[in-house]
Amino acid sequence: MARRTFRGGVHPVGHKELAKDAPFEVFLPKQQMAYPLGQHIGRPAAPVVKKGDRVLAGQLIAEASAFVSANIVSACSGTVKGIEKYRSIGGSAVDAVIIENDGLYETAEGIGEKVDPATLTNEQILEKIKAAGIIGMGGAGFPTHVKLAPKKPDDIKYVIANGAECEPYITCDDRLMQEKPDEIMDGLELLLRLFPNAKGVVVIEDNKPLAIAAMTKAAEGRERIRIQVCPVKYPQGGERSCISVVAGIEYKISQLPADVGCVVDNVGTIYAIYKAVCESTPLMERGVTITGDAVTRPCNLITRIGADCGELLEYAGGFKGGILPAKMLAGGPMMGIAFDSLSVPLQKNNNALTFLGVDEVAEAQKIQTNCIRCGRCSHVCPMGLSPQLMSLAYQARDFERYEKKLYGLECISCGSCTFICPARRPLTQEFKVAKAEIMAAKRAAQAAQQAKEAK
Numbered sequence: 001m002a003r004r005t006f007r008g009g010v011h012p013v014g015h016k017e018l019a020k021d022a023p024f025e026v027f028l029p030k031q032q033m034a035y036p037l038g039q040h041i042g043r044p045a046a047p048v049v050k051k052g053d054r055v056l057a058g059q060l061i062a063e064a065s066a067f068v069s070a071n072i073v074s075a076c077s078g079t080v081k082g083i084e085k086y087r088s089i090g091g092s093a094v095d096a097v098i099i100e101n102d103g104l105y106e107t108a109e110g111i112g113e114k115v116d117p118a119t120l121t122n123e124q125i126l127e128k129i130k131a132a133g134i135i136g137m138g139g140a141g142f143p144t145h146v147k148l149a150p151k152k153p154d155d156i157k158y159v160i161a162n163g164a165e166c167e168p169y170i171t172c173d174d175r176l177m178q179e180k181p182d183e184i185m186d187g188l189e190l191l192l193r194l195f196p197n198a199k200g201v202v203v204i205e206d207n208k209p210l211a212i213a214a215m216t217k218a219a220e221g222r223e224r225i226r227i228q229v230c231p232v233k234y235p236q237g238g239e240r241s242c243i244s245v246v247a248g249i250e251y252k253i254s255q256l257p258a259d260v261g262c263v264v265d266n267v268g269t270i271y272a273i274y275k276a277v278c279e280s281t282p283l284m285e286r287g288v289t290i291t292g293d294a295v296t297r298p299c300n301l302i303t304r305i306g307a308d309c310g311e312l313l314e315y316a317g318g319f320k321g322g323i324l325p326a327k328m329l330a331g332g333p334m335m336g337i338a339f340d341s342l343s344v345p346l347q348k349n350n351n352a353l354t355f356l357g358v359d360e361v362a363e364a365q366k367i368q369t370n371c372i373r374c375g376r377c378s379h380v381c382p383m384g385l386s387p388q389l390m391s392l393a394y395q396a397r398d399f400e401r402y403e404k405k406l407y408g409l410e411c412i413s414c415g416s417c418t419f420i421c422p423a424r425r426p427l428t429q430e431f432k433v434a435k436a437e438i439m440a441a442k443r444a445a446q447a448a449q450q451a452k453e454a455k
Helices: 122-131 172-179 181-194 209-218 239-247 267-278 309-315 360-366 376-380 387-395 399-405 416-420 427-454
Strands: 024-027 033-036 060-063 078-087 093-101 158-162 199-205 225-230 262-266 285-291 299-304 327-330 352-356
Touching: 024 172, 033 078, 060 093, 122 181, 122 267, 158 181, 158 239, 158 267, 172 181, 172 209, 172 267, 172 285, 181 199, 181 209, 181 225, 181 267, 199 209, 199 239, 209 225, 225 239, 239 262, 262 267, 267 285, 285 309, 299 309, 309 352, 376 387, 376 416, 387 399, 387 427, 399 427, 416 427
Parallel strands: 024 299, 158 199, 158 262, 199 225, 285 352
Antiparallel strands: 033 093, 078 093, 285 299, 327 352
């Protein structure tokens, strides 16, 4: 049974007004393009091109190397400069295919050809999605073809199109629902073909009236699809939050959405599915919001994946007054990743570049105090965790308690606890470090065990 809202959550200022009324502009980059091989959850893709090769837009340049992996295609035509270490938006040097963009955007054979999905089997639809290299476009980056292949597809009751877009500043999903509602609905119906017993539900927060109107009109006559409007509350766009309001389910931490009969995909992902299946177009471009109070002209772009972020900022007019921002984020201020160089490529799951005149994290550090045991962090946690106790376990480096007793690995890094904390404790940052250290220890233990068995 549907609910009005989910457990916990906070209400940060939205700042959507900066870009929400800016229609999509198509921008074709002119500079070189870079494609990190690991821009998705799972094993990095394996390159299938080499230095000196000429490639076309839509051509496969790296293929999925495992079940949980994803293809990567070139979004431009040009020459492969090399496969080398390149700085990613996360700050680390990663293996990437570098392409000298010739600016012609010549496309590979068959790209853009219209296909009647009624002529395709479900297996062919899934294969097209896999071949297109589609991943979660809302930020998670999980390979979509894996998500759409649960063990028991007949048990799926809801296919949820996530149009909540609860993260402050970001408006590209709002614009996509306004400008491409029919295509999103057609994509959702493709997914419903894969799950014959499911209903389609589009989740949208009530601060997007034009998107609600467009999607409601596009849903007319589609008997298996409904629109669910939710009150504005962060993180409504989280997978568990969507499932909570649509299906009324609070599921166990150890379970996956498919275990409770749900599949959740971002509306951008669903639009990419439509393009791949119905227009033979792999994932080459995406909607992205360039925003923040430090940007001259906040805007929403349809641009090519692999584009240099500095070039995107330049198109948006650069920094306001030519003054460097206090903070640059890939994403928004709640879950975004801070970066310090614009010479990084836009990846598949990057939905925004946000440039802020004030670094609120740095300001919070100036007035940080000891925890006052108020319990607000636990009250707002959408996962029902105990951030105060998790922080204590982290500081004591008691990672066994952190993982086994406090279920700290289930933290989704939404930032709600940090946002609400009156003591300005860096809770989310601590939990990210804890997770990284725990997972590194697990990988080291696994490698040691494999080495031992190999002897």
